[in-house]
Amino acid sequence: MIRAEQRGPILRLTLQNPPANALSLALMEFLQSELDAVRSDETIRVIVIAADGKLFSAGHDLKQMTSHRGDADHGKAYFEDVFAVCSRLMQSIVDHPKPVIAEVDGLAAAAGCQLVASCDLAFASERSRFAVNGLDIGLFCTTPAVALTRIVNRKQAMEMLLTGDAIDAVTAKEIGLLNRVVPTESLTSVVTECASLIATKSALAVKLGKAAVQKQSAMGLAEAYQHASRTMVENMLSHDAAEGIAAFLDKRKPTEPSNDRPGETRDIPD
Incomplete structure (x- = not known):
């Protein structure tokens, strides 16, 4: 199915x-x-x-x-x-x-x-x-x-x-x-x-960003900016943002553990 x-x-x-x-x-x-x-x-x-x-x-x-x-x-x-x-x-x-x-x-x-x-x-x-x-x-x-x-x-x-x-x-x-x-x-x-x-993007940043976009869309403008700002602060304090910004300033690629693994397939029965 x-x-x-x-x-x-x-x-x-x-x-x-x-x-x-x-x-x-x-x-x-x-x-x-x-x-x-x-x-x-x-x-x-x-x-x-x-x-x-x-x-x-x-x-x-x-x-x-x-x-x-x-x-x-x-x-x-x-x-x-x-x-x-x-x-x-x-x-x-x-x-x-x-x-x-x-x-x-x-x-x-x-x-x-x-x-x-x-x-x-x-x-x-x-x-x-x-x-x-x-x-x-x-x-x-x-x-x-x-x-x-x-x-x-x-x-x-x-x-x-x-x-x-x-x-x-x-x-x-x-x-x-x-x-x-x-x-x-x-x-x-x-x-x-x-x-x-x-x-390839920061999984944490994507998670925080998707949630913030969804939540702020139901808010008034001022409340939306307050919520988005809190999320940006949380994101800025993360390792991903610290490393990403440092790499950008140093003109190098950011280091990040690889999450790749061999493909797996599973079937869900009817």
């Missing part, structure tokens, strides 16, 4: 739930457990979320959810569980100490689009498309809207939410959902190159 591969400092998590890579309850729980397991793993610097097949993810598993309409409560408890697990997963990506990159090749719809919007960076192939099309089946994509409206302009997000129309990758980049659009055959290498570059 999920293939996890570590290559040096990069952890690659690949969705494998054909044909639509639906975000079933089990898949979301597996993805959550993988993210939780590496929060304090110093050998991992960057996480990439990708998918096998022609779709990145079509969203929640509607067949699975519909099967619970026969429950005594008409599925209410199960629906609550699904959306609670999904909400925690998306928040854990945003709050994760490691940068998380979405690698999209194909359609990302509804909760699949929400997953892309929740990642720190997103790269997509030219053939990729993005939609929040719940209204096509009588269901407004309210939870995907939380991630989407925090990434793109509200009016552009509302157009996607109200029409359900899919947008192409170029449009997705123009509205801020993506960082880059690249040829399909180059997608993985471009993502790996970016992840590898990030992995």
Whole structure:
């Protein structure tokens, strides 16, 4: 259901739930457990979320959810569980100490689009498309809207939410959902190159910075600057900053222990 591969400092998590890579309850729980397991793993610097097949993810598993309409409560408890697990997963990506990159090749719809919007960076192939099309089946994509409206302009997000129309990758980049659009055959290498570059930076500085960016975005201007200043002081007092600045002034490369190790692959069973 999920293939996890570590290559040096990069952890690659690949969705494998054909044909639509639906975000079933089990898949979301597996993805959550993988993210939780590496929060304090110093050998991992960057996480990439990708998918096998022609779709990145079509969203929640509607067949699975519909099967619970026969429950005594008409599925209410199960629906609550699904959306609670999904909400925690998306928040854990945003709050994760490691940068998380979405690698999209194909359609990302509804909760699949929400997953892309929740990642720190997103790269997509030219053939990729993005939609929040719940209204096509009588269901407004309210939870995907939380991630989407925090990434793109509200009016552009509302157009996607109200029409359900899919947008192409170029449009997705123009509205801020993506960082880059690249040829399909180059997608993985471009993502790996970016992840590898990030992995060379100070892990502590990246962790502090990502957390600060997320926290200050919900603050007023004065409070945001106060919080950012405290974070800068904490960062300045660290070994990484002391060594990095000294190396810059001495016109030399900073010394840092290597975290590389041979690649490992593990499969998570269904």
